[in-house]
Amino acid sequence: MIKIADVARAAQVSPSTVSRALTKPDLVAPETRERVLQAARQLGYQPNKLARGLRKQQSRLLGLIVSDILAPFHATLAKGVQDAAEKHGYMVFLFNSDEQPEKEARYLQELQSHWPEGLLIVPTAKTRQHLRNLRGARGMPVIELDRTSGTPGVHAVLVENVLGAREAVEHLIALGHRRIGMITGEPVITTAQERLEGYRQALKGAGITPDERLVANGYHKEEGGYAAALQLLRLPPQERPTALFVGNSEMAAGAVQAIRDLGLRIPEDISLVSFDDTRWAQLMEPALTVVAQPAYEIGYLACETLVSLLRQKAPAEGRILRLKTRLLIRQSTARPRLGG
Amino acid sequence: MIKIADVARAAQVSPSTVSRALTKPDLVAPETRERVLQAARQLGYQPNKLARGLRKQQSRLLGLIVSDILAPFHATLAKGVQDAAEKHGYMVFLFNSDEQPEKEARYLQELQSHWPEGLLIVPTAKTRQHLRNLRGARGMPVIELDRTSGTPGVHAVLVENVLGAREAVEHLIALGHRRIGMITGEPVITTAQERLEGYRQALKGAGITPDERLVANGYHKEEGGYAAALQLLRLPPQERPTALFVGNSEMAAGAVQAIRDLGLRIPEDISLVSFDDTRWAQLMEPALTVVAQPAYEIGYLACETLVSLLRQKAPAEGRILRLKTRLLIRQSTARPRLGG
DNA sequence: CGCCTTTTTGACAACGATTGCAGTCAATTT
DNA sequence: AAATTGACTGCAATCGTTGTCAAAAAGGCG
Numbered sequence: 001m002i003k004i005a006d007v008a009r010a011a012q013v014s015p016s017t018v019s020r021a022l023t024k025p026d027l028v029a030p031e032t033r034e035r036v037l038q039a040a041r042q043l044g045y046q047p048n049k050l051a052r053g054l055r056k057q058q059s060r061l062l063g064l065i066v067s068d069i070l071a072p073f074h075a076t077l078a079k080g081v082q083d084a085a086e087k088h089g090y091m092v093f094l095f096n097s098d099e100q101p102e103k104e105a106r107y108l109q110e111l112q113s114h115w116p117e118g119l120l121i122v123p124t125a126k127t128r129q130h131l132r133n134l135r136g137a138r139g140m141p142v143i144e145l146d147r148t149s150g151t152p153g154v155h156a157v158l159v160e161n162v163l164g165a166r167e168a169v170e171h172l173i174a175l176g177h178r179r180i181g182m183i184t185g186e187p188v189i190t191t192a193q194e195r196l197e198g199y200r201q202a203l204k205g206a207g208i209t210p211d212e213r214l215v216a217n218g219y220h221k222e223e224g225g226y227a228a229a230l231q232l233l234r235l236p237p238q239e240r241p242t243a244l245f246v247g248n249s250e251m252a253a254g255a256v257q258a259i260r261d262l263g264l265r266i267p268e269d270i271s272l273v274s275f276d277d278t279r280w281a282q283l284m285e286p287a288l289t290v291v292a293q294p295a296y297e298i299g300y301l302a303c304e305t306l307v308s309l310l311r312q313k314a315p316a317e318g319r320i321l322r323l324k325t326r327l328l329i330r331q332s333t334a335r336p337r338l339g340g
Numbered sequence: 341m342i343k344i345a346d347v348a349r350a351a352q353v354s355p356s357t358v359s360r361a362l363t364k365p366d367l368v369a370p371e372t373r374e375r376v377l378q379a380a381r382q383l384g385y386q387p388n389k390l391a392r393g394l395r396k397q398q399s400r401l402l403g404l405i406v407s408d409i410l411a412p413f414h415a416t417l418a419k420g421v422q423d424a425a426e427k428h429g430y431m432v433f434l435f436n437s438d439e440q441p442e443k444e445a446r447y448l449q450e451l452q453s454h455w456p457e458g459l460l461i462v463p464t465a466k467t468r469q470h471l472r473n474l475r476g477a478r479g480m481p482v483i484e485l486d487r488t489s490g491t492p493g494v495h496a497v498l499v500e501n502v503l504g505a506r507e508a509v510e511h512l513i514a515l516g517h518r519r520i521g522m523i524t525g526e527p528v529i530t531t532a533q534e535r536l537e538g539y540r541q542a543l544k545g546a547g548i549t550p551d552e553r554l555v556a557n558g559y560h561k562e563e564g565g566y567a568a569a570l571q572l573l574r575l576p577p578q579e580r581p582t583a584l585f586v587g588n589s590e591m592a593a594g595a596v597q598a599i600r601d602l603g604l605r606i607p608e609d610i611s612l613v614s615f616d617d618t619r620w621a622q623l624m625e626p627a628l629t630v631v632a633q634p635a636y637e638i639g640y641l642a643c644e645t646l647v648s649l650l651r652q653k654a655p656a657e658g659r660i661l662r663l664k665t666r667l668l669i670r671q672s673t674a675r676p677r678l679g680g
Numbered sequence: 681c682g683c684c685t686t687t688t689t690g691a692c693a694a695c696g697a698t699t700g701c702a703g704t705c706a707a708t709t710t
Numbered sequence: 711a712a713a714t715t716g717a718c719t720g721c722a723a724t725c726g727t728t729g730t731c732a733a734a735a736a737g738g739c740g
Contacts, residue, residue, distance in 0.1 A: 001455070004697060004698095005696080013720090014719065016697095016699080016720060016721080016722095017718085017720075019697060019699085020698090020699090023697095028718070028719080044473075044474075046449065046452050047697070048394075048697070049455070051394050051697045053390045053697095053725090054390045054391050054695090055696080055699085055724070057725070069419055070415050070416060070419060076410060078409065079436065091450065092434075093433065094434045096422065109386065112386050113389045115388060115389070133384075256623055257623075280618070280624065283620045285624060341726095344726065344727065345726080353689075354691075355690090356727095356728080359727065359729090360728090367688080369687080369688060372688080387726085387727075388725090388726050388727070391727045394697095394727075395728050396695085
């Protein structure tokens with residue numbers, strides 16, 4: 001690997017001059033600079049970021065921990081973060097907690113030892129205490145995405161979950177549904193709480209008495225969504241929901257499977273609306289009505305926020321940004337059958 | 341940030357001893373070791389990997405460049421790589437070339453300056469020359485995934501594309517199709533070439549004269565697949581294919597849209613089979629017949645191979661591994677209509 | 681008790697890049 | 711012609727960690 005000393009020798013100057021020629025061009029004489037640049041180019045010199053980071057005490061690295069890279073929402077989030085990071089000359093270390101607090105803790109440690117300048121994280125159940133334990137975290141800014149851990153003073157980029165959920169359920173109510181089931185995520189996760197809250201608000205607004213048997217936990221995962229949907233749809237006929245509102249697309253995929261396995265039809269027998277727009281939601285038959293989240297924008301904006309925090313040295317107080325969701329009405333929601 | 345000197349002071353020993361106590365425990369006296377470990381724990385010491393990497397001349401970092409992180413195939417690939425890397429104590433820098441050679445070149449440069457010990461890459465059209473330009477690459481082992489760039493001596497983990505494609509097309513032929521169209525990817529990409537070759541072999545094997553008008557380029561992308569499908573399905577009735585074989589899932593999604601926009605039904609009017617199994621392929625109606633690739637295994641295996649190359653210093657000659665595909669017959673393929 | 685091994689520890693020099701400081705040299709001013 | 715300025719360059723220290731080497735301490739043996 002070519003180092004600065006090699007370029008220095010080739011250009012017949014000192015290493016200091018090479019460094020300056022490359023990073024502070026106006027501090028060296030034009031002809032020297034040209035000689036250095038040429039030598040560097042010819043030798044294919046690439047600065048060693050490890051050494052530079054060590055000396056300058058800055059890594060130009062950001063850490064990103066998402067909870068499920070295989071879910072389109074998170075993949076899109078990650079892309080938004082990376083695009084923004086690249087724009088500002090940062091690299092991103094991407095990890096996947098799989099919603100497992102232990103994995104998250106491990107990755108946080110591993111990450112910390114690489115001296116990232118900032119951290120973006122989709123928190124899990126224990127993120128709050130993990131962040132507290134990160135003693136070295138000094139003033140390292142942290143931005144939470146999609147959910148919050150409740151850590152005081154932390155920044156976050158979220159969506160209007162309550163409103164988004166309420167709109168979805170109000171849409172069902174407007175179609176005439178009265179018995180509306182919800183498949184929610186882990187109750188410790190704020191998105192699950194907020195979406196449940198939106199669901200309840202909508203019911204309340206319409207004067208519908210909430211029935212706790214119509215709310216089932218799908219643990220944010222496909223299998224959980226499958227089980228939850230089965231549970232709800234196997235209620236006795238007069239108690240069974242005529243519509244389901246699902247907290248995310250993973251669980252919705254499970255719910256669709258369950259509905260099919262029960263031999264029910266969407267939307268004739270059961271209306272379905274879920275959070276997250278995905279390719280399969282668009283391609284399935286009937287296309288799924290969804291609450292679309294601006295995943296790319298969340299990631300991009302979070303990273304922009306982080307970078308601007310890094311620019312201004314003063315550790316700004318935690319600010320929470322909330323983006324809007326959009327209800328995309330497709331064919332999976334319809335009037336309930338009479339007497340349903 | 342706590343450094344070794346801080347721990348040394350707290351434990352009343354020299355920095356060297358702290359370093360040894362942490363990395364070569366049997367070289368320090370038990371009581372000293374205990375004192376050091378305790379101090380380190382108490383202060384929350386984390387070794388600085390930048391400094392360590394610089395000193396030890398090894399970063400424990402791997403680079404991974406995929407061509408589209410939003411595609412499930414690539415996301416799964418990445419997960420396989422990361423899981424394997426983690427097992428061996430490596431971190432992964434993940435990038436996304438978006439199939440754009442310029443992006444790839446930029447990321448390769450950026451990556452190189454972080455001194456990764458090895459590189460995993462899903463090559464684009466210009467990877468071969470990019471790798472050649474990477475002068476510093478010395479003996480840095482490179483593993484190609486999914487496709488090959490044709491760089492001599494490089495390792496690769498691929499699938500049996502010819503065979504997989506042939507089986508898919510033979511399945512269509514067995515159903516009675518004679519006019520079978522193919523939507524292929526960029527011809528410079530080896531997977532596209534090989535899958536096309538499999539298609540041709542299947543036709544030849546069945547004594548069907550290939551018709552070049554039945555092959556359209558979808559450029560690996562959804563929009564391309566849409567356009568290509570339109571082109572093929574708008575051929576005059578007696579020339580129009582009764583079945584389509586699509587080179588990947590992105591293009592297949594476009595093809596499905598095109599088929600629907602034309603008011604055609606799957607599989608009654610047109611049979612469809614594509615490479616890559618995805619959630620939407622399973623959930624769409626009718627469920628899509630696909631050639632499933634072991635994406636996770638490709639990633640995992642590639643990373644395992646890379647790590648084992650790193651272990652044995654000798655730069656082994658390039659070896660190409662090919663994994664099997666599986667034809668999953670679902671409902672999107674059926675007998676052609678009589679007189680179709 | 682002294683000599684020789686073995687264990688344990690600390691001082692020091694790297695790794696590669698950057699930067700404050702000081703020195704050189706030519707250009708300008710007096 | 712001497713003095714002053716300014717532009718440019720090199721020296722040396724530094725970032726945090728590790729490995730080499732030698733010194734110091736501890737243990738073993740006659």
